[in-house]
Amino acid sequence: MSNTQQFRTNMGARHTYLSHFGIRTKRLEPMIDWYTTVFRAKIMHRNESLAFLTFDDEHHRFVIFEDEMTVTKPDSAAGIDHVGFGLLSIGDLVATYERLKDEGIMPFMPMNHRFTTSLYYYDPDGNEVELSVDNFPTKEECAAFVKSRAMTEIGKAPFGYPFNADDLVELYHQGATAKELSRIGIPTDRN
Numbered sequence: 001m002s003n004t005q006q007f008r009t010n011m012g013a014r015h016t017y018l019s020h021f022g023i024r025t026k027r028l029e030p031m032i033d034w035y036t037t038v039f040r041a042k043i044m045h046r047n048e049s050l051a052f053l054t055f056d057d058e059h060h061r062f063v064i065f066e067d068e069m070t071v072t073k074p075d076s077a078a079g080i081d082h083v084g085f086g087l088l089s090i091g092d093l094v095a096t097y098e099r100l101k102d103e104g105i106m107p108f109m110p111m112n113h114r115f116t117t118s119l120y121y122y123d124p125d126g127n128e129v130e131l132s133v134d135n136f137p138t139k140e141e142c143a144a145f146v147k148s149r150a151m152t153e154i155g156k157a158p159f160g161y162p163f164n165a166d167d168l169v170e171l172y173h174q175g176a177t178a179k180e181l182s183r184i185g186i187p188t189d190r191n
């Protein structure tokens with residue numbers, strides 16, 4: 001299955017999928033650096049005012065463009081709050097955290113949402129990017145959790161349990177199982 005197929009949606013139309021994000025900025029260079037670093041993205045096209053980036057077989061996953069009319073959004077502005085990208089294993093999430101830490105890119109909020117373990121990052125403009133891994137082996141089990149009464153316990157901000165990302169890394173390298181790691185940050189009296 002290609003990455004494109006994984007993003008396919010089901011709106012009654014065939015071949016509908018999430019193709020890309022367009023990001024307006026006044027800081028083109030640092031934004032390009034950040035997205036190419038975090039996503040190990042390739043620059044597909046670049047001129048003095050924009051860049052098309054991709055990280056897979058899609059022609060572009062991000063278009064970042066500079067516009068001198070751009071203004072800073074207030075923190076609580078309406079609109080998209082964050083964009084989440086799923087990694088396929090806790091090992092991938094740990095390795096990505098370590099790689100980005102070496103680059104000086106740190107999450108501002110590691111959060112165990114019960115059905116995902118998530119690291120939230122700010123890009124240079126303050127847009128939130130979530131990197132997450134499912135905490136259940138299958139999508140069906142994750143979906144069952146989301147529909148369950150257990151969701152009521154995480155139904156208020158911050159929608160989960162904060163944890164220390166370095167603790168996750170340490171436990172991972174000590175050989176903790178994916179199931180054990182999926183409990184990080186969750187109080188032991190919670191099942």
Ligand SMILES: [Fe+2]
Pocket residue numbers: 082084130
């Ligand atoms: Fe999210």
